[in-house]
Amino acid sequence: MGDPIKLYGYTPISMALDQDIVFAFAVTDKNQLQINNSQSALFPTMTISNEISQKFDENNLYLNLLLAGYKAALQESFVSNPKGLLVFISSNLPMKNGLFSSSALILAMAFAALIANNLIKKVYQSDFLENLLKFEKIIGLYTQFSYHFSTMLYNRKEWGLWSEEKKYIELPKKFNYIIANTLSPTPTLYVSGQRQNKRMAECRIGLYMMMKKLEMKDFSKLKNLRELQDLLGYGPEEMIGLLKEAIEPRGYKREEIEGLFDMLIIKIISDIPYAENIIEASLEYCPFEYFF
Numbered sequence: 001m002g003d004p005i006k007l008y009g010y011t012p013i014s015m016a017l018d019q020d021i022v023f024a025f026a027v028t029d030k031n032q033l034q035i036n037n038s039q040s041a042l043f044p045t046m047t048i049s050n051e052i053s054q055k056f057d058e059n060n061l062y063l064n065l066l067l068a069g070y071k072a073a074l075q076e077s078f079v080s081n082p083k084g085l086l087v088f089i090s091s092n093l094p095m096k097n098g099l100f101s102s103s104a105l106i107l108a109m110a111f112a113a114l115i116a117n118n119l120i121k122k123v124y125q126s127d128f129l130e131n132l133l134k135f136e137k138i139i140g141l142y143t144q145f146s147y148h149f150s151t152m153l154y155n156r157k158e159w160g161l162w163s164e165e166k167k168y169i170e171l172p173k174k175f176n177y178i179i180a181n182t183l184s185p186t187p188t189l190y191v192s193g194q195r196q197n198k199r200m201a202e203c204r205i206g207l208y209m210m211m212k213k214l215e216m217k218d219f220s221k222l223k224n225l226r227e228l229q230d231l232l233g234y235g236p237e238e239m240i241g242l243l244k245e246a247i248e249p250r251g252y253k254r255e256e257i258e259g260l261f262d263m264l265i266i267k268i269i270s271d272i273p274y275a276e277n278i279i280e281a282s283l284e285y286c287p288f289e290y291f292f
Contacts, residue, residue: 021091021101023108027116028084035066038090050082056139064139065102069109072131074117083116102141106132114169121168128169198285201269201278205257206247206287208268212261213246219261219268243288251284 028034033050037043043062048054052074056064066087074082087109091101110132114120207228208219214232222228229239258265269275 019092021089021104021108023104023112024088024090025112025116026086028086030084033066033070033085034087035063036086036088038088043089050084052079052082061139061141062105065105065141066109068132068135068139068141069106069111070113072106072128072135073110073113073119073123075131079117079119082113085112085116087112106136111171119169121170123169124166125169126166197272197274197278198282200272201275201282202285202287202289204269204272205252205265205285206243208261209287210242210246213242247288249288251286253284254279254282257285 031050033046033048035043035046035048037045046063048063052071054067056067089105110128114123203224207222207225210225210228211219211222222231225239232238234242254265257268261268265279266275269278272278
């Protein structure tokens with residue numbers, strides 16, 4: 001989570017940290033979907049058909065979000081008699097405030113429908129995602145659920161949202177979320193472009209420090225932290241341990257970095273935009289700050 005994650009080669013997703021949505025469901029034999037919400041004054045209980053082909057309600061965005069996830073999960077499944085669902089939603093996450101409540105509701109309902117109808121490992125990931133994107137456009141909403149979806153379901157070594165080969169949806173056993181240091185009071189509003197490139201340089205320097213600690217010789221072989229993690233096969237705890245061993249939590253002067261690697265710093269960051277300007281404007285580099 002957070003902007004610098006992209007610089008490390010990982011997939012960033014957006015989510016609220018102190019607010020959330022709890023989505024619980026039970027399977028029923030009734031041919032209906034009953035939606036209950038803890039905020040009943042704002043979202044009264046709704047009971048609708050469980051027909052996959054039912055139409056959206058142009059006056060009810062909340063219902064449409066749930067229907068979009070439901071339809072996306074079941075449309076390509078050829079389920080003739082979908083299970084009924086009893087759903088309860090509890091949330092302190094405000095709707096339509098840029099906190100991705102829409103993504104949460106769409107995906108939660110989709111996974112509920114998949115699980116209830118025993119479709120895990122029976123529906124293709126690419127079909128599911130294409131349906132999500134299609135129904136998103138139909139209800140006139142543009143969320144980032146595709147990033148959430150791909151982060152949850154796709155192997156981290158794969159590139160892009162779709163795999164060339166057909167793969168079934170399979171829920172992972174656990175998740176590891178890394179919170180990036182973007183809530184610190186860095187003046188990004190004033191020098192966002194300069195800071196972005198400086199961060200890229202610090203990421204590269206930190207990567208080289210970790211590779212040196214591992215006694216790796218060819219520094220040009222890797223470009224970001226994710227490539228190093230993939231090469232080593234490390235988990236998050238192991239990467240954090242390596243980080244603490246290789247990089248001190250302080251600023252490094254240009255001369256110290258060049259002496260450490262026995263090369264000019266421009267050779268380390270030459271492929272980063274405005275590398276010469278970064279070097280000219282930087283008194284020191286703090287790779288630990290942006291890695292940890």
